[in-house]
Amino acid sequence: xxxxxxxxxxxxxxxxxxxxxxxxxxxxxxxxxxxxxxxxxxxxxxxxxxxxxxxxxxxxxxxxxxxxxxxxxxxxxxxxxxxxxxxxxxxxxxxxxxxxxxxxxxxxxxxxxxxxxxxxxxxxxxxxxxxxxxxxxxxxxxxxxxxxxxxxxxxxxxxxxxxxxxxxxxxxxxxxxxxxxxxxxxxxxxxxxxxxxxxxxxxxxxxxxxxxxxxxxxxxxxxxxxxxxxxxxxxxxxxxx
Amino acid sequence: xxxxxxxxxxxxxxxxxxxxxxxxxxxxxxxxxxxxxxxxxxxxxxxxxxxxxxxxxxxxxxxxxxxxxxxxxxxxxxxxxxxxxxxxxxxxxxxxxxxxxxxxxxxxxxxxxxxxxxxxxxxxxxxxxxxxxxxxxxxxxxxxxxxxxxxxxxxxxxxxxxxxxxxxxxxxxxxxxxxxxxxxxxxxxxxxxxxxxxxxxxxxxxxxxxxxxxxxxxxxxxxxxxxxxxxxxxxxxxxxxxxxxxxxxxxxxxxxxxxxxxxxxxxxxxxxxxxxxxxxxxxxxxxxxxxxxxxxxxxxxxxxxxxxxxxxxxxxxxxxxxxxxxxxxxxxxxxxxxxxxxxxxxxxxxxxxxxxxxxxxxxxxxxxxxxxxxxxxxxxxxxxxxxxxxxxxxxxxxxxxxxxxxxxxxxxxxxxxxxxxxxxxxxxxxxxxxxxxxxxxxxxxxxxxxxxxxxxxxxxxxxxxxxxxxxxxxxxxxxxxxxxxxxxxxxxxxxxxxxxxxxxxxxxxxxxxxxxxxxxxxxxxxxxxxxxxxxxxxxxxxxxxxxxxxxxxxxxxxxxxxxxxxxxxxxx
Numbered sequence: 001x002x003x004x005x006x007x008x009x010x011x012x013x014x015x016x017x018x019x020x021x022x023x024x025x026x027x028x029x030x031x032x033x034x035x036x037x038x039x040x041x042x043x044x045x046x047x048x049x050x051x052x053x054x055x056x057x058x059x060x061x062x063x064x065x066x067x068x069x070x071x072x073x074x075x076x077x078x079x080x081x082x083x084x085x086x087x088x089x090x091x092x093x094x095x096x097x098x099x100x101x102x103x104x105x106x107x108x109x110x111x112x113x114x115x116x117x118x119x120x121x122x123x124x125x126x127x128x129x130x131x132x133x134x135x136x137x138x139x140x141x142x143x144x145x146x147x148x149x150x151x152x153x154x155x156x157x158x159x160x161x162x163x164x165x166x167x168x169x170x171x172x173x174x175x176x177x178x179x180x181x182x183x184x185x186x187x188x189x190x191x192x193x194x195x196x197x198x199x200x201x202x203x204x205x206x207x208x209x210x211x212x213x214x215x216x217x218x219x220x221x222x223x224x225x226x227x228x229x230x231x232x233x234x235x236x237x238x239x240x241x
Numbered sequence: 242x243x244x245x246x247x248x249x250x251x252x253x254x255x256x257x258x259x260x261x262x263x264x265x266x267x268x269x270x271x272x273x274x275x276x277x278x279x280x281x282x283x284x285x286x287x288x289x290x291x292x293x294x295x296x297x298x299x300x301x302x303x304x305x306x307x308x309x310x311x312x313x314x315x316x317x318x319x320x321x322x323x324x325x326x327x328x329x330x331x332x333x334x335x336x337x338x339x340x341x342x343x344x345x346x347x348x349x350x351x352x353x354x355x356x357x358x359x360x361x362x363x364x365x366x367x368x369x370x371x372x373x374x375x376x377x378x379x380x381x382x383x384x385x386x387x388x389x390x391x392x393x394x395x396x397x398x399x400x401x402x403x404x405x406x407x408x409x410x411x412x413x414x415x416x417x418x419x420x421x422x423x424x425x426x427x428x429x430x431x432x433x434x435x436x437x438x439x440x441x442x443x444x445x446x447x448x449x450x451x452x453x454x455x456x457x458x459x460x461x462x463x464x465x466x467x468x469x470x471x472x473x474x475x476x477x478x479x480x481x482x483x484x485x486x487x488x489x490x491x492x493x494x495x496x497x498x499x500x501x502x503x504x505x506x507x508x509x510x511x512x513x514x515x516x517x518x519x520x521x522x523x524x525x526x527x528x529x530x531x532x533x534x535x536x537x538x539x540x541x542x543x544x545x546x547x548x549x550x551x552x553x554x555x556x557x558x559x560x561x562x563x564x565x566x567x568x569x570x571x572x573x574x575x576x577x578x579x580x581x582x583x584x585x586x587x588x589x590x591x592x593x594x595x596x597x598x599x600x601x602x603x604x605x606x607x608x609x610x611x612x613x614x615x616x617x618x619x620x621x622x623x624x625x626x627x628x629x630x631x632x633x634x635x636x637x638x639x640x641x642x643x644x645x646x647x648x649x650x651x652x653x654x655x656x657x658x659x660x661x662x663x664x665x666x667x668x669x670x671x672x673x674x675x676x677x678x679x680x681x682x683x684x685x686x687x688x689x690x691x692x693x694x695x696x697x698x699x700x701x702x703x704x705x706x707x708x709x710x711x712x713x714x715x716x717x718x719x720x721x722x723x724x725x726x727x728x729x730x731x732x733x734x735x736x737x738x739x740x741x742x743x744x745x746x747x748x749x750x751x752x753x754x755x756x757x758x759x760x761x762x763x764x765x766x767x768x769x770x771x772x773x774x775x776x777x778x779x780x781x782x783x784x785x786x787x788x789x790x791x792x793x794x795x796x797x798x799x800x801x802x803x804x805x806x807x808x809x810x811x812x813x
Contacts, residue, residue, distance in 0.1 A: 080644060081647075083648045106352075106354040107342070107354030107355070108343050108350075109345070111691075151643065178635065182332055186631060190651075194652050196654060196655075199330060205470070205471045208435060210438050219592075223594075226592060229656065231588065231720065
């Protein structure tokens with residue numbers, strides 16, 4: 001089965017991610033377009049001009065840390081674990097590349113693991129190794145369901161052979177996912193998808209929803225209800241049946 | 242001031258001998274006084290050089306500067322300019338954390354970095370959540386009472402006046418506190434958010450009492466510090482100046498009284514006069530040119546917290562101290578502790594938007610003390626928390642979701658509320674900081690932290706996870722997601738009554754070096770189930786009082802041993 005995005009439009013004000021790319025839009029929605037809808041504080045608050053979120057909307061690339069040989073595997077892996085299957089994508093590949101190229105690591109390294117930068121390279125080699133063994137193609141060339149199966153084994157720490165033998169596979173999963181998720185959910189398009197309002201400064205929140213007549217789900221005037229309130233646990237259960 | 246009057250007067254009477262709240266600028270978040278700060282030369286022998294401008298070092302500096310001491314603080318990280326440097330953004334807050342490499346090992350390695358380690362002027366309190374509970378009196382005598390951990394060489398009464406003073410300086414907001422040593426807070430509790438209210442309802446149905454606070458967040462105005470705006474970014478640095486950190490509570494007053502904060506300077510070694518065994522000062526490297534300098538001082542205090550303090554002591558080896566300072570009995574780095582911090586989230590049909598209001602809202606210490614019926618020693622506290630998107634994604638990942646399922650769970654973010662625990666994990670000698678083979682850019686060996694949970698720790702964590710899960714079910718949560726994690730650091734150079742079993746004496750003075758003190762959380766022999774920030778500040782406040790009076794420098798054996806609890810002297 002092909003990867004699709006999570007069920008249709010459930011954002012605050014229509015998800016940027018869920019719009020079909022068209023010739024007139026190009027691949028990347030412009031920063032200006034995003035700003036006037038979303039980050040009130042960034043645009044109007046004089047204090048947060050330096051918000052690094054702005055640079056996240058710049059046109060990304062080219063890769064500095066990963067090699068051209070590694071790039072297809074990396075892109076296929078990030079697409080698979082984040083279920084991004086068409087443009088416009090949150091440029092997670094470029095964001096992870098920047099983090100590693102600039103050495104902005106997280107401040108700890110497991111004693112039985114190499115440096116995070118080496119872990120990434122080994123994971124990519126390991127994915128290709130497993131794909132070659134099981135599907136007679138590299139990871140990027142595997143079908144969606146094959147990639148899905150390999151990543152599932154990775155998530156359970158069950159991959160062996162090749163580069164995997166140089167890693168603690170469970171910890172390697174945590175290292176690469178930590179980076180991929182922090183980049184993806186630092187991007188304003190992802191905030192839009194999950195209904196997170198972004199930086200609330202200097203504005204703040206007045207309506208906290210505590211005990212009172214307005215109820216727990218009281219909203220600020222600028223907050224909009226989500227497009228759906230389906231329980232994701234039920235939805236995911238149906239997929240897995 | 243007695244408890245009664247504190248309850249009546251609340252914040253109307255401010256703290257004495259600390260003008261920080263009036264020195265802050267209403268229109269700028271910068272630390273006032275940076276431009277006019279005292280500057281000492283390296284070969285000036287100042288009265289005190291402190292390593293680390295965090296919770297411990299800043300309070301010590303502010304207090305002693307008020308007594309006329311000439312103080313220099315050496316700080317590895319930057320001197321913040323919050324209006325430009327801090328952002329309301331998780332990923333953009335990366336520079337606030339200690340992200341230089343550390344090695345983590347043992348059976349249960351502890352994640353560091355953003356989780357528990359700060360860097361820069363203000364220390365980790367710049368990005369702590371804001372909870373400021375006190376330790377309970379029982380935390381200071383766990384060995385006598387329960388046969389675990391260690392007894393402290395000081396009593397709760399030694400700390401209590403300093404708790405009260407620091408609570409007035411932060412100031413702490415919260416309901417009257419019934420647990421431990423019952424007390425009141427100078428500021429009234431913050432309003433409860435919709436998410437926290439759900440959790441409180443659930444707790445009440447389980448027979449668990451939760452109270453609002455205690456948090457070091459201004460509720461009202463406090464000098465030139467404004468009311469909290471409830472934007473939810475406490476863990477990314479408070480740009481409002483509502484949340485307390487030494488950057489706003491002690492350093493403004495310290496700078497006004499002649500303290501120099503030398504930022505971007507990494508301490509490498511405490512230099513020892515080989516004949517007398519006294520510390521001459523601190524050797525540090527400046528980030529700009531990498532040059533090594535020695536700041537001379539009459540007294541040296543290290544306040545680098547549970548990893549950097551042992552690292553600096555171990556790295557300061559010399560012919561007189563071949564195994565590192567204070568390490569003659571192989572005690573440095575041992576008994577380092579973290580707290581279990583499992584979080585469980587529940588899903589409701591309403592959009593609760595848990596990030597509105599401070600992440601620390603309400604808490605309970607009902608399970609803090611030992612209860613033999615639970616099957617383990619010591620206890621835990623229950624606290625609400627509110628992860629932002631990246632933190633929430635880690636939560637969903639920990640439940641085993643990735644790809645499409647993860648995106649589907651994530652898009653439902655606004656419907657979830659999170660409750661967590663803090664387990665008191667017991668001190669163990671093999672949980673320790675050592676030096677790794679790898680070195681950093683200055684050639685200094687990086688720290689390695691090994692951690693392994695004991696059976697008591699695991700039983701405590703399992704029991705507490707069930708308690709918070711029950712709370713969510715009682716609150717009619719439709720679904721529950723759990724993540725097992727750890728928080729905080731403490732210990733690593735503990736205080737005690739004998740040089741064989743501790744690094745410092747009852748006055749925080751390193752047993753073998755007459756003018757070297759430790760002024761941070763590394764001295765705590767136990768940690769309770771309370772967030773450590775307030776206790777670290779209170780300990781530094783007490784130490785400052787004793788250094789100013791000279792009591793901390795007395796060589797009398799009884800004074801160094803402090804209070805002993807058991808007749809046989811069997812305590813360790």
